[in-house]
Amino acid sequence: MSEFWNPYLPLAPGRRRALGIGAVVAVLLLWSLLAGSGLVSPVRLPAPWDVLSAFSYLAWHEGESMLFIATLWSVGRLAVAGVLVILIGIPIGITMGAAPKLNAVLSPLIDPFRSAPVVALLPILVMWLGIGEEMKVAFLFIGAVVYLIPMVRDAIQAVPQSYWIGARDLGATPWECITKAVVPMAMPRIADAVIVAFSVMWTYITVAEYVNARVGLGQLIQNARRFSAWDQVFAGIIVIIALALVTYQGMNWAKRRLYPWETQQ
Amino acid sequence: MSATSSPAAVSIAIKDIVQEYPAPSGGVTRVVDGISLNFERPGINMLLGPSGCGKSTILHMLGGVRPMGTKTPTSGSILIDGVECHGAHDDSVMVFQRYANRPDLTVFENVAFPFRLKLWREKIAEKEWRQRVAEMLKAVGLADKQQLRPAQLSGGQNQRVALARALVLRPRILLMDEPFGALDAQTREEMQRLLIDLYKAAPCLVVFVTHDVTEALMLGDRVIVLSTQPARIADDFTIDAPRPRSTEWQRSAEAIRFEERILSQLHKSSAGKGAVRVTI
Numbered sequence: 102m103s104e105f106w107n108p109y110l111p112l113a114p115g116r117r118r119a120l121g122i123g124a125v126v127a128v129l130l131l132w133s134l135l136a137g138s139g140l141v142s143p144v145r146l147p148a149p150w151d152v153l154s155a156f157s158y159l160a161w162h163e164g165e166s167m168l169f170i171a172t173l174w175s176v177g178r179l180a181v182a183g184v185l186v187i188l189i190g191i192p193i194g195i196t197m198g199a200a201p202k203l204n205a206v207l208s209p210l211i212d213p214f215r216s217a218p219v220v221a222l223l224p225i226l227v228m229w230l231g232i233g234e235e236m237k238v239a240f241l242f243i244g245a246v247v248y249l250i251p252m253v254r255d256a257i258q259a260v261p262q263s264y265w266i267g268a269r270d271l272g273a274t275p276w277e278c279i280t281k282a283v284v285p286m287a288m289p290r291i292a293d294a295v296i297v298a299f300s301v302m303w304t305y306i307t308v309a310e311y312v313n314a315r316v317g318l319g320q321l322i323q324n325a326r327r328f329s330a331w332d333q334v335f336a337g338i339i340v341i342i343a344l345a346l347v348t349y350q351g352m353n354w355a356k357r358r359l360y361p362w363e364t365q366q
Numbered sequence: 367m368s369a370t371s372s373p374a375a376v377s378i379a380i381k382d383i384v385q386e387y388p389a390p391s392g393g394v395t396r397v398v399d400g401i402s403l404n405f406e407r408p409g410i411n412m413l414l415g416p417s418g419c420g421k422s423t424i425l426h427m428l429g430g431v432r433p434m435g436t437k438t439p440t441s442g443s444i445l446i447d448g449v450e451c452h453g454a455h456d457d458s459v460m461v462f463q464r465y466a467n468r469p470d471l472t473v474f475e476n477v478a479f480p481f482r483l484k485l486w487r488e489k490i491a492e493k494e495w496r497q498r499v500a501e502m503l504k505a506v507g508l509a510d511k512q513q514l515r516p517a518q519l520s521g522g523q524n525q526r527v528a529l530a531r532a533l534v535l536r537p538r539i540l541l542m543d544e545p546f547g548a549l550d551a552q553t554r555e556e557m558q559r560l561l562i563d564l565y566k567a568a569p570c571l572v573v574f575v576t577h578d579v580t581e582a583l584m585l586g587d588r589v590i591v592l593s594t595q596p597a598r599i600a601d602d603f604t605i606d607a608p609r610p611r612s613t614e615w616q617r618s619a620e621a622i623r624f625e626e627r628i629l630s631q632l633h634k635s636s637a638g639k640g641a642v643r644v645t646i
């Protein structure tokens with residue numbers, strides 16, 4: 102217990118995993134207990150086994166996997182929005198970080214949206230873009246890009262000035278200082294911004310698919326809710342959480358592979 | 367490293383430079399107060415003064431790099447070969463105390479970094495710079511470490527990388543800002559020896575900033591002592607003793623006379639305003 106309060110104590114990976122799995126199992130047990138004992142009515146809280154059977158129903162029923170198709174659509178929308186976020190957001194963030202004047206112009210237009218109710222924009226997007234795919238992708242894009250741009254800008258500004266001066270002294274043009282010295286040093290934090298952007302998009306996917314989606318995980322959840330199929334609602338939410346987690350872990354793994362030097366220095 | 371490249375002669379004329387910074391209390395603080403100096407031939411010139419006296423400010427002016435948005439110099443001019451210098455120029459290369467080695471690049475890539483820039487790519491063909499980098503890595507004793515990253519090197523080895531990156535360009539002017547200041551005593555001596563060897567192989571005009579009296583005496587052909595707040599020239603003398611200078615020389619009457627001369631000058635001009643270091 103003497104080592105309990107020590108933020109620097111390395112935990113063996115096996116031990117960390119055991120504790121994590123233990124926590125999940127504990128929650129499952131508590132959940133089973135609450136639902137199984139009849140303490141909470143199944144209308145309010147479907148039992149884990151009901152959620153599991155709903156999951157298997159969604160995953161395979163009458164030669165068709167509703168869940169798989171819904172996942173493909175949601176992942177597709179997220180991927181398209183994600184590519185746009187990266188292609189548009191990163192260059193804007195970099196130029197804002199690199200040129201204080203551009204930052205002064207653009208930051209009052211972008212930064213407030215971080216705390217704006219992006220969900221409230223949905224009706225406006227519907228008005229502008231209709232109820233098709235464009236609207237859904239645009240919503241995901243806006244929701245994520247307002248987080249990504251300030252993070253990329255901050256990543257650029259966090260690079261120590263010495264790298265800029267060093268490159269300048271070696272004869273780099275100001276533009277070369279940015280592209281050849283500052284941006285490479287900011288890449289790990291830019292990667293963090295991308296990871297956050299994808300997490301944000303997963304949280305918004307149900308909202309994006311709220312209006313007129315014929316297929317998608319958000320639509321699947323909404324449909325189930327309409328028929329009070331709470332076991333299916335739970336199954337859908339768990340699938341989204343799992344996908345978000347896989348995205349996060351995968352991207353983090355890729356980031357560590359790409360920028361191994363970040364943790365060394 | 368070969369001695370084939372003849373020392374490209376270069377001169378620096380500093381004319382009455384003044385540097386003022388905005389003071390926290392409003393108004394301005396004069397940091398450098400009308401310094402004039404001439405450097406006319408290859409040699410190791412030591413700029414010695416207490417911490418915070420304005421040495422880095424002067425060196426940045428010589429390199430033409432402005433760390434902040436301030437105008438440098440406030441007044442006065444710096445001429446290189448008679449041409450007034452505004453902004454960065456490719457005659458000089460700087461080596462800083464905080465080596466700006468890139469953690470994401472290998473030792474080789476760090477030394478070869480200048481050749482990623484248009485300026486040097488246009489001047490020097492790839493075949494030639496690759497050869498130069500290889501020679502330079504050998505000269506600083508890092509030939510077997512070229513695939514490592516800075517985090518895998520010691521402080522002294524990192525400073526070797528920084529030195530190699532500067533010298534691979536064969537600059538006519540080498541500006542060093544307390545390059546060995548953060549190293550332990552033994553490593554610092556090793557690096558001083560290395561610098562002397564590299565200098566002998568390819569002499570250039572070195573302006574070396576330090577607050578270490580011993581370092582100034584061990585390395586300098588010429589020692590310029592600066593007073594502090596504001597910086598003025600308190601003393602300026604040459605040392606003829608051949609390099610490398612032994613510890614015996616360090617204890618000789620000549621060296622002790624120099625040391626006392628420096629300390630008494632600093633005492634007179636800036637008593638109680640910042641410290642110099644004397645390593646024994």
Ligand SMILES: Nc1ncnc2c1ncn2[C@@H]1O[C@H](COP(=O)(O)OP(=O)(O)O)[C@@H](O)[C@H]1O
Nearest residue numbers: 387388397416417418419420421422423424434
């Ligand atoms: N950009 C700046 N703005 C305001 N004051 C500065 C700036 N740069 C340096 N100074 C001040 O000028 C003085 C000299 O600094 P510097 O040249 O770094 O000294 P040294 O290299 O001799 O230690 C210090 O008192 C420092 O605080």
Ligand SMILES: [Mg+2]
Nearest residue numbers: 421422543544
């Ligand atoms: Mg300094």
